[in-house]
Amino acid sequence: MRTIRASIIGFGAVGQGVAEVLLQKDEYLRNIGLDIKVVAIADSKGAATDPNGVDLSKVLTRKRTEGIVGSEKLTGLEVITDTDHELVIETTPTDIETGGVGLPNMLAAFEHGRDVVTSNKGPLALKYRQLSEIAKENGSIFKFEATVGGAMPIINLTRDVLAGNDIISIEGILNGTCNYILTRMMEEQAPYEQMLAESQELGIAETDPTYDVEGIDAACKLVILANSIFNMDVTYKDVDVKGITKITPESLMLAQDDGYVIKQIGEVKNDLIRVGPRLVPVGHPLAVGGTLNVASVQTDLAGAVTITGHGAGSIETASAIISDIISIYR
Numbered sequence: 001m002r003t004i005r006a007s008i009i010g011f012g013a014v015g016q017g018v019a020e021v022l023l024q025k026d027e028y029l030r031n032i033g034l035d036i037k038v039v040a041i042a043d044s045k046g047a048a049t050d051p052n053g054v055d056l057s058k059v060l061t062r063k064r065t066e067g068i069v070g071s072e073k074l075t076g077l078e079v080i081t082d083t084d085h086e087l088v089i090e091t092t093p094t095d096i097e098t099g100g101v102g103l104p105n106m107l108a109a110f111e112h113g114r115d116v117v118t119s120n121k122g123p124l125a126l127k128y129r130q131l132s133e134i135a136k137e138n139g140s141i142f143k144f145e146a147t148v149g150g151a152m153p154i155i156n157l158t159r160d161v162l163a164g165n166d167i168i169s170i171e172g173i174l175n176g177t178c179n180y181i182l183t184r185m186m187e188e189q190a191p192y193e194q195m196l197a198e199s200q201e202l203g204i205a206e207t208d209p210t211y212d213v214e215g216i217d218a219a220c221k222l223v224i225l226a227n228s229i230f231n232m233d234v235t236y237k238d239v240d241v242k243g244i245t246k247i248t249p250e251s252l253m254l255a256q257d258d259g260y261v262i263k264q265i266g267e268v269k270n271d272l273i274r275v276g277p278r279l280v281p282v283g284h285p286l287a288v289g290g291t292l293n294v295a296s297v298q299t300d301l302a303g304a305v306t307i308t309g310h311g312a313g314s315i316e317t318a319s320a321i322i323s324d325i326i327s328i329y330r
Contacts, residue, residue: 001030001033001034001035002033002034002035002329003035003037004034004035004036004037004086004087004325004329005037005039005084005085005086005087006036006037006038006039006085006086006087006088006089006325007038007039007040007041007042007079007080007083007085007087007088007089008038008040008041008042008089008091009042009076009079009080009088009089009090009091009092009105010042010043010076010090010091010092010093010102010120011041011042011043011059011063011069011091012043012091012092012093013314014091014119014146014314014317014318014321015041015043015089015091016060016063016314017313017314017315017317017318018089018091018318018321018322019038019041019056019059019060020060020314020315020318021315021318021319021321021322022036022038022056022322023056023057025322029326032326032330033330034325034326034329034330036087036325037052037053038053038054038056039051039052039053039054039083039084039085040054040074040079040083040085041054041059041069041070042069042074042075042076042079043063043068043069043076045067045068045069046068046069046070046071046072046073046074047069047070047072047073047074047075047076047078047079048062048069048070048071048072049070049072049074049079049083051084054070076092076101076105077101077104077105077108080105080108080109080112080114081108081112085114086114086115087114087115087116087117087325087328088105088106088109088114088115088116088117089117089118089321089325090102090105090106090109090116090117090118090119090120091118091119091120091321092105092120093120094120094121094122094220095122096121096122096125096126096211096216096220096236098122098126099122099123099126099127100120100122100123102118102120102122102123103122103123103126103127106118106120106123106131106142107131107134109140110131110134110135110137110138110140110142111134111138112138113138113139113140114140115140115141115142115143115328116135116140116141116142116143117143117144117146117321117324117325117328118143118144118146118147118321119144119146119147119317119320119321120147121147121148121217121220121221121224122220124144124147124220124223124224124227124228125220125223125224125235125236126235126236128223128224128227128228129227129233141328143324143325143327143328144224144228144324145320145321145323145324146317146318146320146321146324147221147224148174148221148224148225149174149221149293149295149307149309149311149320150293150309150310150311150312150313150316150317150320151309151310151311151313151316151317151319151320152293152294152295152307152308152309152310152311153307153309153320153323154170154225154295154297154307155224155225155228155229156323156324156327157297157305157307158170158229158297159229160327162297162299162302162305164301165299165300165301165302166299166300166301167229167230167297167298167299168269168298168299168300169267169268169269169297169298170225170229170267170268170269170295170296170297170298171265171266171267171268171286171295171296171298172265172266172286172293172294172295172296172306173263173264173265173266173286173288173292173293173294173295174217174218174221174222174266174275174293174295174311175212175215175217175218175221175264175293175311176204176290176291176292176293176310176311176312177199177204177205177206177209177212177213177217177291177312178212178213178215178218178244178264179263179264179288179289179290179291179292179293180195180199180204180205180290180291181195181196181199181205181213181244182244182247182252182261182262182263182264183289183290184198184199185247185249185252186249186252186253186256186261186262189249189252189253190249191248191249192244192245192247192248196209196213204291213243213244213245214241214243214245215241215242215243215244215264215275215276216236216241218264218266218275219236219239219241219266219275220236221266222239222266222267222268222273222274222275223235223236223238223239223273225268226268226273229268230268230269230270232273234273238273239273239274239275240273240274240275240276241274241275241276242275242276242277243264243276244264244277247262247277255279256282259281259282260279260280260281260282261279261280261282261287262277262278262279262280263277263278263280263286263287264276264277264278265277265278265280265286285304285306285308286306288308291310291311291312292308292309292310292311293308293309293310293311294306294307294308294309295307
């Protein structure tokens with residue numbers, strides 16, 4: 001049995017999802033020889049630490065009833081630097097302007113020789129190359145499947161399952177909120193504003209939906225794919241970005257009459273990185289509805305490989321984080 005001491009830094013929906021999945025999958029993990037012992041959890045208000053492993057159930061209950069994980073006045077950065085552990089699970093909120101607290105958290109983890117598994121897009125969209133180089137210099141492993149497709153395994157698919165293939169291009173729907181709004185606009189022949197309001201009521205869209213509907217979220221995911229799979233050195237500023245806010249029910253109906261749907265499609269290949277509304281033939285693998293994400297990976301040997309899955313949700317995103325942890329330590 002291999003014991004891995006871990007911290008969870010950031011305890012919002014995704015961090016809590018990781019804790020839930022670790023509880024749910026404890027027996028499975030032990031059966032494959034892994035004892036994942038969470039020795040510290042930190043949120044923006046404080047921390048809970050225990051070298052023998054914190055009680056995940058108690059921390060989850062405390063977070064949901066009191067809004068805190070613990071009474072220790074430690075920041076996530078202090079937990080990373082001062083707690084003896086091997087793995088940092090970084091699930092703080094995304095900030096694509098500065099990288100947010102996630103950027104110094106990851107840098108500190110690598111400088112202390114710790115491995116990092118993250119769902120946080122911001123630092124990777126801004127400083128992927130720097131993070132990768134510092135991780136390598138310090139012998140740390142850096143995994144980030146959860147940053148791009150939630151439960152949909154694009155990065156590990158290209159790196160592991162399709163190893164030996166040249167990846168020619170990746171295109172797909174990388175934002176479930178936009179996909180839901182466009183799907184519902186077509187179903188109801190309703191304007192964008194109405195379906196945005198519906199998606200906000202259902203909790204699918206944020207109160208401020210700008211990141212999603214203006215294509216920023218999808219663009220950040222494309223940057224991560226471009227840098228990690230195509231070995232580019234690009235940032236958000238290099239992406240040609242168009243949102244969905246100008247799409248009308250009339251344009252959706254005209255497209256449907258011609259056998260098409262309008263989808264927000266992200267695309268990356270060696271000379272192109274863009275996201276915006278595109279016509280997709282009805283019945284095409286990329287023409288999925290609702291909140292689903294989809295990606296088609298074009299390869300030289302295997303041809304086109306298409307995967308579909310849920311790109312958001314705390315448990316779905318946690319599934320990608322757990323998969324990354326297993327791939328490091330099993």
